[in-house]
Amino acid sequence: MRLEYFQLIDRIAELDLAQQTIRAEARVPTTSTIFEGHFPGYPLMPGVLLIEAMAQTSGWLVIAVTNFTRMPFFAALKEAKLRSFITPGQNLSLSAKLLHEGSGYAVTKADIRCDGKLACNAEITFRLVEFPNPEFRASMEKMAAILEFPRGAPAHG
Amino acid sequence: MPSTFDTVANIISETCDIPRETIKPESHAINDLGIDSLDFLDIAFAIDKAFGIKMPLEQWTQEVNDGKATTEQYFQLNNLCARIDELVAAKGA
Helix, strand or coil: CEHHHCECCCEEEEEECCCCEEEEEEECCCCCHHHHHCCCCCCCCCHHHHHHHHHHHHHHHHHHHCCCCCEEEEEEEEEEEECCCCCCCCEEEEEEEEEEEECCEEEEEEEEEECCEEEEEEEEEEEEECCCCHHHHHHHHHHHHHCCCCCCCCCCC | CCCHHHHHHHHHHHHHCCCHHHCCCCCECCCCCCCCHHHHHHHHHHHHHHHCCCCCHHHHHHHHHCCCCCHHHHHEHHHHHHHHHHHHHHHHC
């Protein structure tokens, strides 16, 4: 994770377009100014950032399913549950499954596991739009390479 | 057994917090009830689940955008219910 750049996942580990699922990995940084305030003497990964991490994981799945023709923007969040504390240095496994794609929207079910234990989960809705400009799309292509997004891999990654 | 309209109206009322008595068969989901596309997605999910169908929302939206259909054909509730009945009948055929 690079919290200062709002990059909440480190690597896309698996992408299965047939099952419409994705799994990503992330390590919570050991230090960040965020932990100075959240909370002093008791650093915890903020729940809103865990939700953003699930949204980013889901977003890459949507980008894969739509073959880089649409950009997903966070539109709605349902049944978000933050089940346990996540602390600096922990390794996270983030998964998402596509529930719906069409009519300009996508809906996913996402979760984060830590040491195999379910830490949080939610249902997330995205508004899908064309990439607003070529520069934006290029930046997403660049980020895809950083995240080892499996381009050209039609099935299990 | 509730009618298609009653089921749809109850779903809309619960999903969008719209008083049930204001929802009429001739109500237009967008123009009269003020339902936006994001809320309509939730309604569509609930309708799909209630009737065991899959509404072709994307196709309907495309037809409206292309000028091949009017919003009334799909989003006026009596017409929407007729489409739902057709989908239910097609499923059972």
